[in-house]
Amino acid sequence: MSRPIEPIRLGFMPLIDAAIPIVAADKGFAALEGLDLQLMRETSWANIRDRIAIGHFEAAHLLAPMPLAANLGLTPFEAPLVTPMALGPGANAITVSRALYEAMRAAAPDLQVNDPVSVGAALKAVVQARAGKALQFAVVHPHSAQNYVLRYWLSACGITPDRDVEIGVLPPPLMPDALASGAVDGFCVGEPWNSRAAHQGAGAIVLTKVAIWRGGPEKVLGFRRAFAEAKPQVLQAALRAMKAAAQWCRQPEHHEELIDILSRANRLNISAKDIGAALTGTMPLADGRQIAIDPFGDEAALRPDIGAADWFFAQMVRWGQVTDTADNCAAATSAFRPDLLPGAIAAEAATASGFFDQA
Amino acid sequence: MGSKSLTRAFDPSLRPEPCAIGALGLNLAPMTSPDLCILVLDENTVRAAIIEAGLREAGHTRVHIVTEMHGLVRRITEIAPDVIVIDLSNPNRDQLEHLLQMSRAVRKPIAMFVDQSDRDMMEQAIEAGVSAYVVDGLRQDRVKSILDMAIARFNAFSRLQAELEDTRQALEDRKAIDRAKALLMKTRAMSEDEAHHLLRRTAMTQSRRMGDVARALVASAELLLGDEK
Numbered sequence: 001m002s003r004p005i006e007p008i009r010l011g012f013m014p015l016i017d018a019a020i021p022i023v024a025a026d027k028g029f030a031a032l033e034g035l036d037l038q039l040m041r042e043t044s045w046a047n048i049r050d051r052i053a054i055g056h057f058e059a060a061h062l063l064a065p066m067p068l069a070a071n072l073g074l075t076p077f078e079a080p081l082v083t084p085m086a087l088g089p090g091a092n093a094i095t096v097s098r099a100l101y102e103a104m105r106a107a108a109p110d111l112q113v114n115d116p117v118s119v120g121a122a123l124k125a126v127v128q129a130r131a132g133k134a135l136q137f138a139v140v141h142p143h144s145a146q147n148y149v150l151r152y153w154l155s156a157c158g159i160t161p162d163r164d165v166e167i168g169v170l171p172p173p174l175m176p177d178a179l180a181s182g183a184v185d186g187f188c189v190g191e192p193w194n195s196r197a198a199h200q201g202a203g204a205i206v207l208t209k210v211a212i213w214r215g216g217p218e219k220v221l222g223f224r225r226a227f228a229e230a231k232p233q234v235l236q237a238a239l240r241a242m243k244a245a246a247q248w249c250r251q252p253e254h255h256e257e258l259i260d261i262l263s264r265a266n267r268l269n270i271s272a273k274d275i276g277a278a279l280t281g282t283m284p285l286a287d288g289r290q291i292a293i294d295p296f297g298d299e300a301a302l303r304p305d306i307g308a309a310d311w312f313f314a315q316m317v318r319w320g321q322v323t324d325t326a327d328n329c330a331a332a333t334s335a336f337r338p339d340l341l342p343g344a345i346a347a348e349a350a351t352a353s354g355f356f357d358q359a
Numbered sequence: 360m361g362s363k364s365l366t367r368a369f370d371p372s373l374r375p376e377p378c379a380i381g382a383l384g385l386n387l388a389p390m391t392s393p394d395l396c397i398l399v400l401d402e403n404t405v406r407a408a409i410i411e412a413g414l415r416e417a418g419h420t421r422v423h424i425v426t427e428m429h430g431l432v433r434r435i436t437e438i439a440p441d442v443i444v445i446d447l448s449n450p451n452r453d454q455l456e457h458l459l460q461m462s463r464a465v466r467k468p469i470a471m472f473v474d475q476s477d478r479d480m481m482e483q484a485i486e487a488g489v490s491a492y493v494v495d496g497l498r499q500d501r502v503k504s505i506l507d508m509a510i511a512r513f514n515a516f517s518r519l520q521a522e523l524e525d526t527r528q529a530l531e532d533r534k535a536i537d538r539a540k541a542l543l544m545k546t547r548a549m550s551e552d553e554a555h556h557l558l559r560r561t562a563m564t565q566s567r568r569m570g571d572v573a574r575a576l577v578a579s580a581e582l583l584l585g586d587e588k
Contacts, residue, residue, distance in 0.1 A: 044447075044451075044452035046452040056485070077481070142460075168454075169453055171450045171451060171453065171454060
């Protein structure tokens with residue numbers, strides 16, 4: 001007797017960290033669990049947000065703070081989400097234009113690349129010399145780890161976001177060109193866009209997100225809460241398939257095949273060379289050092305730590321996106337549900353610590 | 360970033376009170392109100408033109424089409440639209456939403472056109488592949504007709520594209536079937552009818568389309584016999 005096939009429609013953006021759901025579908029891990037995992041590629045986070053809300057998708061690849069925003073009523077449609085799994089620590093970094101990098105080096109000759117305190121001090125010196133003319137930075141979305149991490153670091157270094165540095169939104173593929181044309185002075189984005197800007201000679205990678213915040217998810221897997229509650233067994237099956245896919249992705253001997261799968265036209269539709277560089281390559285820092293990229297992390301990285309949700313909520317309050325009430329806090333943090341992950345993964349030392357300026 | 364404004368496209372207090380005149384079916388829109396300025400963001404120039412034509416037919420004269428996403432901020436600032444219609448395949452939607460919430464970039468805050476009572480309509484819009492943003496406080500009934508029209512035109516455009524694709528496919532099938540028949544007639548000394556029946560029978564037993572069977576036959580013949588063009 002064969003099990004009924006459960007359809008799950010999952011929206012994703014064509015980014016490296018969509019690898020786990022893509023592999024779950026394309027390598028048959030979902031089918032093994034009796035699931036018909038249908039992947040739908042999207043062109044904006046706004047589309048994913050709207051389509052999961054109106055029920056076109058049961059699940060989606062999301063920016064980590066998006067489920068919090070959905071549960072806080074910050075989205076156009078009321079549709080609570082739950083996040084039982086994070087999709088790895090990612091590879092975000094902060095890249096500045098060559099001109100800004102030279103100005104930073106001139107202002108602080110002892111600049112240590114990838115040291116948040118040193119890079120922050122150099123940037124602050126440049127900001128002060130500009131006497132009120134704000135720098136322009138870009139992130140992918142207001143509700144993104146990139147936005148909050150960038151703002152956290154700037155503030156910790158005595159730079160005021162929105163006054164000293166304006167932070168706008170740009171689609172990541174446009175960021176290297178925006179840097180080259182002078183439309184922006186810097187950005188915080190995932191790979192391969194930092195490396196792309198560095199290779200084009202337009203940008204200098206000055207800081208990795210890991211140097212600012214050691215843990216913390218950038219993308220997560222979200223489900224409609226109504227679906228998770230109505231079909232707990234299907235959810236468990238989906239998560240087992242995702243865990244198996246994650247394990248497959250982590251193994252270096254699968255990387256060649258993974259690159260092939262991801263580069264397909266209906267998946268990322270990016271050249272195998274670019275995907276290979278983002279998966280197994282290194283990120284070229286401004287001082288010539290190469291930083292190894294580890295897009296998947298270990299199994300513990302799959303755990304959507306509630307400490308991280310707490311931190312995202314605190315940032316949303318800090319930047320005026322939401323008011324600080326007990327109800328809001330509960331709505332936000334209840335988005336992350338590590339308890340739903342099958343074969344619970346032990347909590348590491350709380351993810352929300354691990355900030356460069358906290359002992 | 361005040362994204363809360365996204366959910367507050369319409370302040371209920373700004374809605375006209377129902378009144379007796381409304382019940383008589385008279386148009387409550389003030390006759391002196393200026394024509395709405397509408398911006399259509401669509402990288403598909405053909406579809407953009409279809410939307411524009413629809414808006415002009417509906418009596419809107421201030422319609423701007425932007426198909427080129429470079430310098431979007433400047434264009435929006437210049438045009439200062441009351442309503443923005445955007446296709447959902449546009450990767451700049453995240454940027455647009457952020458931009459619309461920044462008071463410095465636009466004259467008045469603009470939010471996604473959404474209201475609990477209009478959830479159905481937004482669902483239809485998203486199904487059709489279009490979304491709309493309107494300036495805060497704009498009367499809902501005035502926007503509704505614009506979005507209705509956009510949804511209808513998007514759907515019509517999709518149907519047209521599907522029909523075009525079907526026609527193209529049918530033509531290619533015809534060509535492949537003719538070549539396959541010619542091959543069979545030549546190599547197996549069949550009549551045209553026999554060749555046709557063989558192709559149809561094969562397609563039926565293999566549950567494949569006749570065009571696909573013909574294409575496979577032509578492709579293998581090219582491999583075996585060399586290109587017989």
